[in-house]
Amino acid sequence: MISFVAQSLSVALLFLTLSACQDSPATSADNFKLVISGSSTIAPLVAEIGKRFESQHPGARVDVQTGGSSRGIADIRNGLADIGMASRALSPSEQHLHGTLLAHDGIGIIVHQSNPLVSLDSEDITNIYTGKVRNWRDMGGLDAPITVITKAEGRATLELFLQYFNLTSPQINAHVVIGDNEQGIKTVAGNPQAIAYVSIGTAEYDVAQEVPIKLLSLGDIPASLAEVQAGRFPLSRPLTLVTQTTPVGKIKTFIDFATSENMHDLVKRHYFVPRQG
């Protein structure tokens, strides 16, 4: 955690010095405003990218508004926004618009390290979360009651989880409701019977730190950053920046900036998975 803070601080400092260098009359002359609207999942990330963009492009204003993916798409169609944010891929009816992949959002199912299971399929997970199955024995595990951990209302992770398994939040029969990913991971680490879903990025990091948890495969697809990046892991969604046409001018400058490798620290801080290359 400390090294992460130090890392992000040093990156921030680097950008401060960079922006100080670039503060020449040539760049400070162009004043422009970008209106970005859409998904509340992506908005916090884009808002931070926007702040960094503003500090490096004096005169630029980035205005981020939320209202859901559909509003993002509608605003682009009506020309009310320069860039739309959608926490999904463009649908076939939206192919006349242009989508740029910003990052992936992937969630993985975690259990305690001592749990003998290595994978669960969608039906198993639905049965566990709706309370139809209450003992690990029925899943081929040990004879012990399952502790079901879910996320608090309003969290993007919960939304993706419900959407993928086609559930509504009252259907979920949980024993523990958590706020952030770390709380979920600590709860699972302290309870050998627990099951939870958290952002894959956080879970992989903690597994590497030897926290006693493990990520379960979903069906036969392992839960890993690599699988999410490759677009193979099903419990994930692309976070998309939508524009009317192929980005040009200021919009292109911002999109290139947002998708550059320099933004990966921000992407990771929001528990998303950076896109490949």
Next chain:
Amino acid sequence: MIWSNAITSSPAKGDRFLFHVLRSFAGIAGILVVGILTFLVSESLPAFQQIGITAFVTDPSWHPTEGTYNLLPMFIGTMYATIGAVTLATPLGILTALFCQYYAPQAIASGYRAFIELLAGIPSVVYGLWGLVVLVPLIADLRPPGPSLFAGILILTIMIFPTVTLVSLSALQQVPKEYIQGATALGCTRWSMIRQIILPNTWPGILTGVTLQTGRAIGETMAILMVCGNVVQYPSSLFDPIRTLTANIALEMAYATDTHRASLFLTGLFLLTIVIVVIMSTQQARSNQAYG
């Protein structure tokens, strides 16, 4: 002579200055409370208008994204946790103070007091983390799932009893020495002296300690959030998870929008009302004691 003149002629001016300073500081404190109350009311107004006040007690559950907003299970959760913790912490705190003041040898008493002060100063998130990684797994071994009303009561008890101890200690130290000397001269045992003379005399001070700890128990958020499980339900046993009103705000505020957000402010307003009722009723109890 000259200086005494100066003093007798100037106090009015000095007093007036002090009076204005004190009055404005007191005013600021009052304005802050009223300001917070106004803010809470105005932020929760959309919830009143769009959902209606009865929905908060009659809706089938708390699922703001599905449009149901029942706060009652969380109110009950808050009450159970607070009453449980206060019931455990009050005798523990008073007995600790009595031990420290009348039974412990001098050397132990001062060290013990410092230890209690340290307990009172530990940030709640540290208690919460300890509860999450040590206490909850122990309870999970006993009765799964672990995060529960029981864990919340235990953590809260440890957090609030030092307040009662410290406030009671300072009340005990103010008991006039003559009382103790008199009791000793009459041949009272230590325990009957405490029971008959000291406790009746320090009762208002101890009550202040209990009020303070009750306020802290109701308002505690981080530790409770980490050990209680946060499931919105009426607990049917000590080992069921609960969600408190404070935990509800902390859990959902970061990602709440529109009516959901307003309903969380309403939760805050509700909490403030509970604290006001608690403080008013203990004040009532104390004035009855003083004049009755």
